[in-house]
Amino acid sequence: MPIISARSVSKIYKVSEKAPGLKGTLKHFFERRIRIIKAVEQLNFEISKGEIVGFIGSNGAGKTTTLKMLCGLIHLSSGSIEVAGHNPEQRDRNFLRQITLVMGQKQQLIWDLPPMDSFRLNAAVYGLSDRETKRRINELSTMLELDNELYRPVRKLSLGQRMKAELLASLLHRPTVLFLDEPTLGLDINSQIRVRQFLAEYNYKYGATILLTSHYMGDITSLCKRVLLIHDGKLFYDGLLSDLTNKLSPYRLVKLSLTDSDSAHFVSQFGQLVEYDDHLVKLLIARENLTEVLTTILNQFKVKDIEVTDPPIEQLIGKLLKSGNI
Amino acid sequence: MKLKHLNLAYTLLSTQYALMLEYRAEIFLWAISGILPLIMYGIWSEAGVSIGLGIDSKWLFSYFVSAFIVRQFTAVWVMVSFEEDNLEGRLSPYLLQPIYPFWRYFSSHVAEQITRLPFVLLILTIIFIFNNQLFWFPSPFKVFLSIIAIFIAFTVRFLLHWIFAMICFWNDRASAIERLLLLPYLFLSGLVAPLDTFPEPIKNIALLTPFPYVLSFPAKLLAGHNVDIFNGFLNLILWAFVFFIIGFWAWKKGVRHYSGMGA
Structure with missing residues (x-):
């Protein structure tokens, strides 16, 4: 009730x-x-x-x-x-x-x-x-x-x-x-x-x-x-x-800390690049491909640390309201 | 009346009194600004118009000083405060509490009168020091009746203004009507000239309105002049009843139009 x-x-x-x-x-x-x-x-x-x-x-x-x-x-x-x-x-x-x-x-x-x-x-x-x-x-x-x-x-x-x-x-x-x-x-x-x-x-x-x-x-x-x-x-x-x-973001935010700074450039091609700084790469990767892409990256490159999060909701809703495209 | 209602009345009044004490300097100025009856006394006694009407200066003095006292304790500004509260959204929290907002405004007026009392006594002391030969002693019974009459007169004026304040629900700027109400109040209440000096037909018309009962009647009672006490009280109570009914009806109708502006 x-x-x-x-x-x-x-x-x-x-x-x-x-x-x-x-x-x-x-x-x-x-x-x-x-x-x-x-x-x-x-x-x-x-x-x-x-x-x-x-x-x-x-x-x-x-x-x-x-x-x-x-x-x-x-x-x-x-x-x-x-x-x-x-x-x-x-x-x-x-x-x-x-x-x-x-x-x-x-x-x-x-x-x-x-x-x-x-x-x-x-x-x-x-x-x-x-x-x-x-x-x-x-x-x-x-x-x-x-x-x-x-x-x-x-x-x-x-x-x-x-x-x-x-x-x-x-x-x-x-x-x-x-x-x-x-x-x-x-x-x-x-x-x-x-x-x-x-x-x-x-x-x-x-x-x-x-x-x-x-x-x-x-x-x-x-x-x-x-x-x-x-x-x-x-x-x-x-x-x-x-x-x-x-619904607002079919992507997940992946932060990768790499051992070799040269690899960063190659890793950035696996998703939508958000930030790229020496050993650190932030990528947006489609939710449905996440496991597959991460497995490939982990197999091909030396990864020190990895963090997977949702993009901040305030940014998503803010963007949505600002665009008025509802 | 239940104990919790008494407690509510006491708390409303004491809170409003605490608030009014914060504005004591302003209230002192308001008390001084209400000396119109004293000015009118000066004009009437100097002009000598009253001699032909069989009114002596002692009569005039007691009448206008009493009118001054009545005016001090029947001052009403609910239209202005209600309009401000409506425009600035302060009415919203009042509407969300289980108490008719009328009582908040009513208690704030009564609290203002309590705050004003010492200032009025001070002004009266000064008046009597300079006019001790015109001093008069009303009987304690008349003083008692006058206090009741003044309070009912205030209630009548408050209710009348409350009715017009309800126009704020339809029109944002209703306080202009207060100026319109001031005119009949000034001339028909006996504030500018005692009703006894009016030509008979005009006096009869004035007596059909509430205005003489909210000033002239309690003033004459306090001054110890001849006055029909029963008729005076009957009219005050009737007007209070009629205005209360209309005010409550206007509230019920008006609150449906509240737009919650500014809040």
Whole structure:
């Protein structure tokens, strides 16, 4: 039984367009040009309880719009959505108690007060007792490695500290469905890793379902087995991340360290050359020929070391989205 | 009311109060900027217009100082803050929590009034030092009734502005309507001129609107003037009820159009 299901979901926006300059302004004043934008078109997917699913796509693909529809912030133009047994549009209190939406570029913490004040308010909104609130804050702050920062005004916190505090505020009521929109946006590498570890721990501990969008492929590769790839509002791929890698790249990356530098030139002819430097050769070799080609190389040349990997997924998806050839 | 609701009301209010204390200098300036009734007192007492109407300077003083107090505690800016929150996406987290966002704005206004109180008392002390001969003592019962009337008057004004704030769901820039509301409020509430000085037909028209009840009625009550207490409270409660129903309906309709801009 899926905890999230979207059936034929579409969202259409009307936006007015204005040409630049005085002429454009005057024209816009007297006659508004309205354009219909199909933000999301016929989206179908299901997510099971406890899954962590990566929602990927380029800017403007429809990821955030979909998240907003899933949590009931905006209404659908057509189709239907069910999350935790509720229709999100009705914003039923029992539904709101089960979900959270964290947006990396927006905050819910009160800017001029310490995060503790926002936590206290959230706890009251969700009807948590003082004792339970304290217990949850302690638990989550330990997981997030937050301490004295909780007593400083939000405006005085670093971006990383703020994001962690945002997560704490959003998870205080212990939601079981998490919608995360770029939760590591702008964070340094250490903070990114800490947030990822925290999300994995939270998912494991509470069996929470997580739908995550991120432009940092590190977030996706370290957390999500399954991905939804969206482009121009349409779902292009729904499946395992590893299968997507295979589909996007029918090659494997082979790094060879050779004893004899003269051999490097000959070895490079066995595949698509990526890098060639003295004793080191990097080749892309078709998956179906891999065993055969490697056997030939090992038989003909003196190889010191060998490493076979998939090409980095971020490069593959990045290339795909950039080309728009989906 | 359940204990958890009381706890929520207390936490909302105390958090908003903590926030307002951060802006105390700004609130002091807002308190000073609300001295229009005192300016009007100066104009009326100097012009001598009131003599022909049987109104003496003590009456005028108590009326306009009371109007100043009422205005201080019925200030409403929900249209501006709601519009900002809507445009900048701050409304989104409010919509995702199991509490009607109305209460957040309402509590922030009440917290602002609590923060404003010492500044208003300071201004009143200065006024009385320079006008001690016009000092008046309303009965404690009238003061008690006035406090209730002022709070309901604030609620009525808040609800009226809340209804118009809902236009933000259809039109991004709804706060311009606040300027439009200011005009009838200024002239029909008794802020610029006491209702007693209005020609009878205009006074009767004004009494059909909520404006006299949100300023003139509580001000006259506090000033110790003759006023129909039952009728005043009845009108305040009726207007509050009508605006609450319309506001809630407008919210239900409007929130369907929320586009989640900026978030």
